[in-house]
Amino acid sequence: MAQHAERNITMVMDFYEMTMANGYFQNEEHPKRVVFDVFTRKNPDGGGYSIFAGLEQVIEYVENLHFSKEDVEYFRSLNQFPESFLTYLENFRFHGDLYAFPEGTIMYPNEPCITVVAPLIDAQLVETAILAQVNHQSLIATKTNRIVQAAQGRAVSDFGARRAHNMDAAVYGARAAYIGGAVGTATVLAGQQFGIPVSGTMAHSWVMYYGSEYTAFRKYAECYPDNTVLLLDTYDVLHSGVPNAIRTAKEVLEPMGKRLKGIRIDSGDLAYLSKRIRCMLDEAGLEDCKIIVSNSLDEYTISSILAQGGPIDSFGVGERLITSMSDPVFGAVYKISAVEQNGKFEPRMKISEVVEKITNPGRKQVYRIYDQKGEAVADMLADAEETVDFSKPYKFIDPEQPWKERSFEGFTAKPLQKLVMKDGKRCVELPSLKEIQQYVKYQLDKEIWPEEQRFDNPHRHYLDMTPGYYDMRMKLLDKLSNHKRGKI
Amino acid sequence: MAQHAERNITMVMDFYEMTMANGYFQNEEHPKRVVFDVFTRKNPDGGGYSIFAGLEQVIEYVENLHFSKEDVEYFRSLNQFPESFLTYLENFRFHGDLYAFPEGTIMYPNEPCITVVAPLIDAQLVETAILAQVNHQSLIATKTNRIVQAAQGRAVSDFGARRAHNMDAAVYGARAAYIGGAVGTATVLAGQQFGIPVSGTMAHSWVMYYGSEYTAFRKYAECYPDNTVLLLDTYDVLHSGVPNAIRTAKEVLEPMGKRLKGIRIDSGDLAYLSKRIRCMLDEAGLEDCKIIVSNSLDEYTISSILAQGGPIDSFGVGERLITSMSDPVFGAVYKISAVEQNGKFEPRMKISEVVEKITNPGRKQVYRIYDQKGEAVADMLADAEETVDFSKPYKFIDPEQPWKERSFEGFTAKPLQKLVMKDGKRCVELPSLKEIQQYVKYQLDKEIWPEEQRFDNPHRHYLDMTPGYYDMRMKLLDKLSNHKRGKI
Numbered sequence: 022m023a024q025h026a027e028r029n030i031t032m033v034m035d036f037y038e039m040t041m042a043n044g045y046f047q048n049e050e051h052p053k054r055v056v057f058d059v060f061t062r063k064n065p066d067g068g069g070y071s072i073f074a075g076l077e078q079v080i081e082y083v084e085n086l087h088f089s090k091e092d093v094e095y096f097r098s099l100n101q102f103p104e105s106f107l108t109y110l111e112n113f114r115f116h117g118d119l120y121a122f123p124e125g126t127i128m129y130p131n132e133p134c135i136t137v138v139a140p141l142i143d144a145q146l147v148e149t150a151i152l153a154q155v156n157h158q159s160l161i162a163t164k165t166n167r168i169v170q171a172a173q174g175r176a177v178s179d180f181g182a183r184r185a186h187n188m189d190a191a192v193y194g195a196r197a198a199y200i201g202g203a204v205g206t207a208t209v210l211a212g213q214q215f216g217i218p219v220s221g222t223m224a225h226s227w228v229m230y231y232g233s234e235y236t237a238f239r240k241y242a243e244c245y246p247d248n249t250v251l252l253l254d255t256y257d258v259l260h261s262g263v264p265n266a267i268r269t270a271k272e273v274l275e276p277m278g279k280r281l282k283g284i285r286i287d288s289g290d291l292a293y294l295s296k297r298i299r300c301m302l303d304e305a306g307l308e309d310c311k312i313i314v315s316n317s318l319d320e321y322t323i324s325s326i327l328a329q330g331g332p333i334d335s336f337g338v339g340e341r342l343i344t345s346m347s348d349p350v351f352g353a354v355y356k357i358s359a360v361e362q363n364g365k366f367e368p369r370m371k372i373s374e375v376v377e378k379i380t381n382p383g384r385k386q387v388y389r390i391y392d393q394k395g396e397a398v399a400d401m402l403a404d405a406e407e408t409v410d411f412s413k414p415y416k417f418i419d420p421e422q423p424w425k426e427r428s429f430e431g432f433t434a435k436p437l438q439k440l441v442m443k444d445g446k447r448c449v450e451l452p453s454l455k456e457i458q459q460y461v462k463y464q465l466d467k468e469i470w471p472e473e474q475r476f477d478n479p480h481r482h483y484l485d486m487t488p489g490y491y492d493m494r495m496k497l498l499d500k501l502s503n504h505k506r507g508k509i
Numbered sequence: 510m511a512q513h514a515e516r517n518i519t520m521v522m523d524f525y526e527m528t529m530a531n532g533y534f535q536n537e538e539h540p541k542r543v544v545f546d547v548f549t550r551k552n553p554d555g556g557g558y559s560i561f562a563g564l565e566q567v568i569e570y571v572e573n574l575h576f577s578k579e580d581v582e583y584f585r586s587l588n589q590f591p592e593s594f595l596t597y598l599e600n601f602r603f604h605g606d607l608y609a610f611p612e613g614t615i616m617y618p619n620e621p622c623i624t625v626v627a628p629l630i631d632a633q634l635v636e637t638a639i640l641a642q643v644n645h646q647s648l649i650a651t652k653t654n655r656i657v658q659a660a661q662g663r664a665v666s667d668f669g670a671r672r673a674h675n676m677d678a679a680v681y682g683a684r685a686a687y688i689g690g691a692v693g694t695a696t697v698l699a700g701q702q703f704g705i706p707v708s709g710t711m712a713h714s715w716v717m718y719y720g721s722e723y724t725a726f727r728k729y730a731e732c733y734p735d736n737t738v739l740l741l742d743t744y745d746v747l748h749s750g751v752p753n754a755i756r757t758a759k760e761v762l763e764p765m766g767k768r769l770k771g772i773r774i775d776s777g778d779l780a781y782l783s784k785r786i787r788c789m790l791d792e793a794g795l796e797d798c799k800i801i802v803s804n805s806l807d808e809y810t811i812s813s814i815l816a817q818g819g820p821i822d823s824f825g826v827g828e829r830l831i832t833s834m835s836d837p838v839f840g841a842v843y844k845i846s847a848v849e850q851n852g853k854f855e856p857r858m859k860i861s862e863v864v865e866k867i868t869n870p871g872r873k874q875v876y877r878i879y880d881q882k883g884e885a886v887a888d889m890l891a892d893a894e895e896t897v898d899f900s901k902p903y904k905f906i907d908p909e910q911p912w913k914e915r916s917f918e919g920f921t922a923k924p925l926q927k928l929v930m931k932d933g934k935r936c937v938e939l940p941s942l943k944e945i946q947q948y949v950k951y952q953l954d955k956e957i958w959p960e961e962q963r964f965d966n967p968h969r970h971y972l973d974m975t976p977g978y979y980d981m982r983m984k985l986l987d988k989l990s991n992h993k994r995g996k997i
Binding site: 029030032033034035036037038039040041043044045047048050055057091092095099101141145148149150152153154156157158160161180182183184185186187188189190191192193194207208209210212213219220221222223224225226227229230232240241244245248254255256257288289340341344345346349350351352355356357360369370371372373374375378501 | 533642649682697989
C-alpha cells in the first residue's frame with residue numbers, strides 16, 4: 022500500500038493550523054513562545070478515570086516533524102501562501118519543549134497530560150496529530166482496562182484488527198490494549214513492532230476447507246501438537262465440536278504424549294456452552310484443557326457471563342475493544358493557556374457559556390496527593406513556578422466549594438508532569454511497553470481508590486487548586502467576564 | 510514517526526492466518542484454489558443500505574503483498590514455523606483473482622462485495638487487512654452519507670482528524686467521507702494524497718493569542734481578505750463575536766473592496782445563535798456572509814437544527830462522523846464459500862444456531878434488478894456460472910417466502926461483481942475519487958428507493974435467489990444439518 026509506506030505524518034494536520042501559521046508568520050509573531058495544554062473533559066463510558074497513552078508516538082512524531090519538498094509544493098499549489106512562508110516551511114523543525122505525565126498515568130478530566138511550550142507556529146502545527154494519537158491510544162487503553170477488570174484475573178487478548186478503523190487503529194490499538202492490561206494480541210504487526218505476545222490458532226475456514234471437522238482437528242493437532250487449540254462452533258458445538266475435540270485429544274495427541282491445550286467457541290450462549298463443554302471435557306479426563314471464548318464481548322457481557330458461572334479461562338475481545346464501541350470518542354482537546362510577554366508567560370483563558378468548557382489558564386503543574394497509606398486522595402493544580410510545601414498542613418481550594426476551609430495534613434504530593442523534550446529533542450529515557458503496563462496495574466492496585474474503579478457511578482476524583490493558582494484564575498475570569506464589546 | 514513511514518502492511522494480519530498457512534503448507538494443500546467472500550450482516554445505524562468503500566486501497570495492498578527479510582526473521586524468532594515454510598514466505602506473492610462491486614456501490618447485507626478466488630494460503634493471508642480497510646471506509650462513507658442527507662443540500666465538511674482512531678482513520682476516513690458526499694476535509698494529508706478540497710481558517714487559539722478579539726479578526730482579514738471566515742465563540746458570540754466581525758467587515762474589508770465571506774460558531778445552541786447572527790449580519794448589510802457551524806454534529810442534531818429554522822450554510826462535522834460514533838463497528842466478515850475439487854468449485858457453508866450467521870455457499874454473482882423506471886427493486890444471488898435471461902418473465906425465489914410463485918417481468922438485471930485483479934495484478938482502470946462520489950449520488954438520486962433512505966425503519970431491500978442457486982443452497986443446508994457426530 023504505497024500511501025502507507027511513503028506517507029508523511031507531518032501533514033496530518035488541520036488546514037487551519039497552516040492558515041494561522043502563515044498569519045503569524047506574516048505578522049512576525051512566530052518567534053513568541055506560547056503554552057498549549059492537552060486535556061480531557063470527561064472519562065469514557067462514565068468511568069472514574071482514564072489511562073494516558075500514546076506518549077512515545079507523540080515524541081517520535083514531534084522529533085521527526087518536517088515538510089518534504091512535495092509537501093511544500095502541495096501548499097504552493099493551493100495559491101494561498103506567499104513564497105516567504107513556503108521557504109520558512111522548507112527549513113522548519115520543531116523547537117519547543119514538551120512536558121508530560123509518564124505514559125500509563127491514571128488521569129482525570131481537566132489535567133494537562135501534555136503541555137507544549139514552544140514558538141507559536143511550532144506549538145500550533147502539532148495540535149491534530151498529538152490529539153489523534155493521545156485520543157486514540159488513551160481511549161483503547163482505558164476501554165481495555167475496563168474489560169480486563171471485568172475478567173477478574175482471566176486473560177484478555179485483543180482480537181480486534183479486522184474491525185479497527187484502518188491499519189493504525191489495529192496496530193496502535195493493540196499497543197494501547199496491552200497498556201490497559203491485555204495479555205496479548207492477534208495482530209502480527211503489533212507483535213513485531215512492539216514485542217507484544219501474539220496468539221492465534223484457526224478460523225472457521227480451516228474446518229470448512231477440510232469439510233470434515235475431525236479431519237480438520239486431526240491435521241491441526243498433528244501440525245501443532247504442543248499448542249493445539251480447536252475451534253468448536255463451525256457446525257454444532259455440543260454434538261460435533263466437543264466430541265471431535267475429545268477424539269482428537271485421545272486419538273492424535275495422547276499417543277504422542279501430548280495434551281489438548283484448549284478449545285475456543287465464537288458464537289452461541291457462551292455461559293451455557295462453556296458450562297456444558299467444561300463437564301464434557303472433564304468427564305473425558307481433559308481437566309487441563311482451557312476454554313477460550315470470543316464474540317462481541319465487552320466489560321458488561323464478560324461480567325454477566327462470569328456472574329452466571331461460565332468456567333472460562335480466557336477472553337478474545339474484538340470489535341467492542343478496538344473501537345471502544347460503547348463510547349468511541351475520547352475528547353481530549355488542545356488549548357492555549359499562556360503567551361510570552363516581556364520574557365514571562367501571561368495566562369490565557371477561554372470562557373464559555375458551558376461551564377465545563379472554561380479552560381485552566383497559565384503554565385501549570387499537577388500534583389497527585391497521597392495519604393499515609395499511599396492512596397491517591399486527590400489531585401491539585403498549581404502554577405508551574407509555585408513551591409508546594411507539604412511538610413506542614415497545606416491549605417488548598419476545592420474550586421467547586423471554595424468557601425470551605427480545607428487542608429492536607431501528613432500527606433505527600435507528587436508532581437505528575439515531567440520535561441520529556443527539550444528544544445525538539447527527547448531528554449528522558451522512555452519506559453518499555455511492559456513497564457508501562459506494570460505502571461498502570463500498580464496504580465490501580467495500590468494507589469487509586471476502588472470506589473473510582475466501579476463501572477457505575479464511580480467516585481469522582483477531586484481536582485483541587487493551590488490558593489495562589491485559584492486566585493489567579495478567578496481574577497482572570499472576572500476580567501474576561503467583564504469584557505464588553507470592543508473593550509478587548 | 511518512524512513506524513508509520515517504514516511499516517509493512519503485509520504484517521497487518523491475525524496470527525491465525527499464519528498458523529493456518531503453515532498447516533496448509535505442511536499438508537501440501539496450498540496450491541488448491543478456494544473462494545472467500547467479503548460481506549456484511551447489517552447496515553450501520555439501522556439504516557437501509559451501506560456504501561461499499563475502500564476497494565482502491567485493497568487492490569494496492571494485495572498488489573504489494575510480500576514479506577520482507579525482517580518479517581520472515583520475526584516469524585523465525587517465534588520458533589513455531591519450520592524453515593521450509595519460512596523460505597516459502599520469502600518468495601510469496603499473491604496469485605489470485607479479485608472480483609468486486611465498483612467502489613461506491615450501494616450494498617446490502619449478505620452480498621459479496623468482494624470475492625477472492627486464490628490459492629489457499631494467498632486467500633487466507635489477506636483476510637484481516639481487507640476487512641479492516643473495507644469495514645473502516647464503508648462505515649465512514651455510509652455515516653457521512655446519512656449526515657449529508659440530513660443537511661439537505663447544505664455543505665458538509667469533515668473536521669474529524671483529532672478524534673479519529675489514529676492517523677489512517679483520519680486520512681482514509683476523509684477519503685470515505687468524500688465518497689459519502691462531504692464537500693471537503695480539514696485534514697491536509699487527505700487533501701494532498703487524494704485531491705480532496707481542504708478548508709480551514711482559525712482556531713480559538715488565534716483569538717486567545719491576540720487577547721483582543723477585534724485585533725485577532727483584523728489581523729486575519731488583513732492576511733486573507735478574499736477568504737475571511739471568523740470564529741465568533743471565544744468569548745461571547747452575540748455581545749462580542751458578531752459585533753467584532755461586523756466591525757472587521759466595515760473597517761478592514763470594505764475599504765479594500767472585499768466582503769466578509771463567513772463566520773463560524775463552535776459551541777452553544779446552534780439553532781438559536783445562527784438565527785440571531787443571521788439577523789445581525791443582515792441588518793449590517795452582510796447578507797452574503799455565510800454561517801458555518803460545528804460542535805458534536807451528526808444526522809440527528811443537523812435535522813433538528815434545520816427543523817428549527819437555523820439559517821446555516823455549511824456544517825463542519827467532526828467526532829461523530831470520523832468515528833461513526835452512534836455505531837462504530839462495520840461488521841463485514843470474510844468467509845470461505847467454495848473449495849476446488851477436481852477442477853471445479855465445491856460449495857462450502859457455515860451453519861450456525863443463529864440464522865443470520867448461516868453463509869451463502871459457492872461462487873456467486875449478485876444481480877441488481879431494475880424496473881422500467883430504472884429503480885432498483887431488488888438484488889438477486891445467482892451461481893456465478895449461471896446464465897440469467899431476463900428477456901422473458903423470470904421466476905425467482907424469495908428465500909424467506911420460498912413457497913410464493915414470483916417473477917420479474919420487463920425488468921433488467923445488472924451484474925454487480927466485476928473482475929478487478931487477475932493473478933495478483935489489477936486488470937481494470939479504477940475510477941477517480943470524484944467519480945466514485947458522483948456514482949454514489951447517482952444511485953441514491955436515481956436508482957435507490959427513497960423508502961430505503963429513511964433513517965427510521967427503512968424499507969428492506971430484498972435479496973432474492975435464482976431457482977438454481979436456491980436449490981443448491983437448500984441441498985447443502987440439508988446435508989450439513991443432518992450431519993451427525995463423527996459422520997463428517
